[in-house]
Amino acid sequence: MELNIALLAGDGIGPEVIDQAVKVCDAVAKKYDHKINWTSALTGAAAIDAVGEPYPNETHEICTNADAVLFGAIGHPRFDNDPSAKVRPEQGLLKMRQKLGLFANVRPTFTFPSLIDKSPLKQERIEGTDLVFLRELTSGIYFGKRGREDNGETAYDTCTYTREEVKRLAKKGFEMAMARNKKLCCVDKANVLESSRLWRETVQAMEKDYPEVEVSYEFVDAVAMRLVQWPNSYDVLITENLFGDILTDEASVISGSMGLMPSASLGEKTSLFEPIHGSYPQAAGKDIANPLATVLSAAMMFETAFGLQEEAQAIKNVVDKSLEEGIVTEDLAGDAKAYKTSEVGDWLVKHI
Amino acid sequence: MELNIALLAGDGIGPEVIDQAVKVCDAVAKKYDHKINWTSALTGAAAIDAVGEPYPNETHEICTNADAVLFGAIGHPRFDNDPSAKVRPEQGLLKMRQKLGLFANVRPTFTFPSLIDKSPLKQERIEGTDLVFLRELTSGIYFGKRGREDNGETAYDTCTYTREEVKRLAKKGFEMAMARNKKLCCVDKANVLESSRLWRETVQAMEKDYPEVEVSYEFVDAVAMRLVQWPNSYDVLITENLFGDILTDEASVISGSMGLMPSASLGEKTSLFEPIHGSYPQAAGKDIANPLATVLSAAMMFETAFGLQEEAQAIKNVVDKSLEEGIVTEDLAGDAKAYKTSEVGDWLVKHI
Ligand SMILES: CC(C)[C@H](C(=O)O)[C@@H](O)C(=O)O
Ligand SMILES: CC(C)[C@H](C(=O)O)[C@@H](O)C(=O)O
Numbered sequence: 001m002e003l004n005i006a007l008l009a010g011d012g013i014g015p016e017v018i019d020q021a022v023k024v025c026d027a028v029a030k031k032y033d034h035k036i037n038w039t040s041a042l043t044g045a046a047a048i049d050a051v052g053e054p055y056p057n058e059t060h061e062i063c064t065n066a067d068a069v070l071f072g073a074i075g076h077p078r079f080d081n082d083p084s085a086k087v088r089p090e091q092g093l094l095k096m097r098q099k100l101g102l103f104a105n106v107r108p109t110f111t112f113p114s115l116i117d118k119s120p121l122k123q124e125r126i127e128g129t130d131l132v133f134l135r136e137l138t139s140g141i142y143f144g145k146r147g148r149e150d151n152g153e154t155a156y157d158t159c160t161y162t163r164e165e166v167k168r169l170a171k172k173g174f175e176m177a178m179a180r181n182k183k184l185c186c187v188d189k190a191n192v193l194e195s196s197r198l199w200r201e202t203v204q205a206m207e208k209d210y211p212e213v214e215v216s217y218e219f220v221d222a223v224a225m226r227l228v229q230w231p232n233s234y235d236v237l238i239t240e241n242l243f244g245d246i247l248t249d250e251a252s253v254i255s256g257s258m259g260l261m262p263s264a265s266l267g268e269k270t271s272l273f274e275p276i277h278g279s280y281p282q283a284a285g286k287d288i289a290n291p292l293a294t295v296l297s298a299a300m301m302f303e304t305a306f307g308l309q310e311e312a313q314a315i316k317n318v319v320d321k322s323l324e325e326g327i328v329t330e331d332l333a334g335d336a337k338a339y340k341t342s343e344v345g346d347w348l349v350k351h352i
Numbered sequence: 353m354e355l356n357i358a359l360l361a362g363d364g365i366g367p368e369v370i371d372q373a374v375k376v377c378d379a380v381a382k383k384y385d386h387k388i389n390w391t392s393a394l395t396g397a398a399a400i401d402a403v404g405e406p407y408p409n410e411t412h413e414i415c416t417n418a419d420a421v422l423f424g425a426i427g428h429p430r431f432d433n434d435p436s437a438k439v440r441p442e443q444g445l446l447k448m449r450q451k452l453g454l455f456a457n458v459r460p461t462f463t464f465p466s467l468i469d470k471s472p473l474k475q476e477r478i479e480g481t482d483l484v485f486l487r488e489l490t491s492g493i494y495f496g497k498r499g500r501e502d503n504g505e506t507a508y509d510t511c512t513y514t515r516e517e518v519k520r521l522a523k524k525g526f527e528m529a530m531a532r533n534k535k536l537c538c539v540d541k542a543n544v545l546e547s548s549r550l551w552r553e554t555v556q557a558m559e560k561d562y563p564e565v566e567v568s569y570e571f572v573d574a575v576a577m578r579l580v581q582w583p584n585s586y587d588v589l590i591t592e593n594l595f596g597d598i599l600t601d602e603a604s605v606i607s608g609s610m611g612l613m614p615s616a617s618l619g620e621k622t623s624l625f626e627p628i629h630g631s632y633p634q635a636a637g638k639d640i641a642n643p644l645a646t647v648l649s650a651a652m653m654f655e656t657a658f659g660l661q662e663e664a665q666a667i668k669n670v671v672d673k674s675l676e677e678g679i680v681t682e683d684l685a686g687d688a689k690a691y692k693t694s695e696v697g698d699w700l701v702k703h704i
Binding site: 221 | 442472474477493499502505506507508515516544550572573574576579580597598599601605
């Protein structure tokens with residue numbers, strides 16, 4: 001099979017971790033007789049520096065023509081704490097999500113037995129946790145009308161959803177629940193927000209099409225609590241853009257394996273795969289960042305974008321093996337030897 | 353001193369826990385030679401049943417004429433999962449907040465040494481946690497324009513903030529930080545939302561008036577993570593209404609003492625004190641609910657509304673003592689004897 005993949009390394013540790021994922025993908029491709037055509041493109045602060053735009057048209061062209069996009073991370077401290085900055089790396093991210101139509105962000109949270117003691121939660125709370133969030137990614141308050149009034153003294157943002165947008169996301173949620181443990185939680189704030197009431201009534205109307213799925217409706221504040229108390233009580237959760245932003249990040253730290261969590265953003269035509277960690281500028285260029293979240297994002301890509309289960313499993317297996325054998329970067333090494341980013345990549349390639 | 357207090361018991365376990373707080377307040381008043389005039393009023397589902405309105409005008413009159421309001425809990429399952437319900441208990445809550453001008457919700461999270469093993473977090477993560485959230489409570493997306501368009505197919509909500517609203521809340525935050533550990537965290541989503549950029553620039557401009565306070569700015573998603581990872585790294589946090597709703601609830605479960613957490617809602621003229629737990633309808637009428645959060649809310653009332661530190665401390669001390677001696681309701685009893693709600697109240701009164 002010929003796989004056309006756009007490669008967006010981005011900022012900070014992005015390029016380093018992406019390098020390892022590319023090596024691993026190439027090794028898998030070789031083993032299973034595929035051919036990968038990688039096309040690199042600029043994004044984030046790197047793109048602002050080069051062409052004054054965080055998501056240049058050329059990058060968009062490359063992504064549109066690819067079968068899938070593998071993404072590193074974007075963001076640079078230079079743009080933080082400056083509310084007046086005109087161009088920001090984050091704008092590139094939002095523009096990319098919208099222009100590529102990546103409406104469903106898939107964020108799993110699961111545990112690795114060998115890392116469970118890294119969790120801030122007690123073992124009995126976190127054990128067995130295996131949940132996945134589906135966050136709506138191209139609408140809501142992220143993309144609504146916003147601005148200032150009264151000479152800048154008043155600011156507003158608008159959260160808008162259409163029934164079609166909710167349906168499209170919820171459909172993926174129901175399907176995912178069917179393929180997993182048949183439990184779906186719709187997270188909203190229907191006791192206050194009109195957009196949430198649209199979410200809830202739309203999902204309620206879809207229940208009859210998936211009679212096997214047990215659906216629950218929970219307020220976002222209640223979910224923020226239960227995620228810390230009983231994360232293993234959840235299976236699939238669906239939610240709107242902003243709630244998803246907050247809750248998926250909250251969920252990501254409970255497993256203790258934040259540095260390992262992959263994600264996918266699905267669109268009608270193309271899809272994008274990226275580690276959930278950020279650009280971690282303090283570590284950039286030091287060859288110390290953990291590449292496993294990016295490598296596992298590549299595994300998600302094989303599975304989700306290309307339907308190549310075996311290849312995905314091969315990657316997951318070699319990652320498990322590296323963890324068991326302690327071939328890990330300093331964030332996981334504890335008192336044992338810490339390997340470099342590139343050394344972990346090399347080891348994975350060798351053992352694929 | 354003569355204390356005029358409006359008493360809003362509300363729904364579910366509200367009346368039972370309020371009863372205990374009233375007993376404790378009366379005992380403290382007797383000891384310190386104060387006179388409390390209690391005036392009860394209807395609210396929540398109870399008020400809907402009686403007069404068709406969750407926050408009747410008569411109740412508002414009573415609250416307005418009081419020096420402080422002591423509140424139980426509202427909410428009834430009969431109104432949940434019914435997006436079409438015309439009148440809901442929650443509307444009463446929102447109307448009350450707005451009509452009484454309760455713009456600052458104060459939500460402390462602290463630990464009780466004797467309860468630390470109830471926390472879902474590992475002891476080393478939670479130890480020493482003593483933070484307080486100031487949540488803006490009368491503006492933002494809770495009170496902005498909302499509605500439907502396209503024959504109900506599109507729903508929208510608006511988040512609006514004025515610079516004055518932000519200043520008013522932030523001022524309380526800076527003052528509270530000065531009285532505590534001089535650390536203030538402004539929680540926003542300034543990389544996306546215009547209203548958040550107004551928050552950030554307003555707080556930044558106030559920094560010079562409080563040179564001793566160390567101010568940090570963090571995105572809401574990052575705070576949702578760090579609250580689970582390192583809750584003891586925070587002191588005072590300020591945030592807008594919806595973020596505050598989610599994060600204060602998340603923060604409330606980390607200590608393991610959720611059933612004990614009090615809160616205050618401060619206005620220009622009056623203030624309201626309530627436990628953070630809900631109406632817990634399953635337990636209503638069974639005399640099993642934990643009254644300590646309401647009792648500690650009464651302590652906050654003595655301190656904050658009336659400036660009576662010693663009286664507040666007397667309540668906190670007797671609560672500590674009851675915990676040490678295991679005079680606790682079933683939620684905290686474990687394998688030991690569980691006391692009834694009213695028995696705990698009686699014990700507190702006796703030992704004041
Ligand atoms: C960088 C930011 C705009 C972005 C978001 O809020 O969506 C990030 O937090 C994320 O979740 O991918
Ligand atoms: C009941 C609901 C409207 C309310 C809110 O969201 O403010 C509650 O969750 C709270 O935090 O007091």
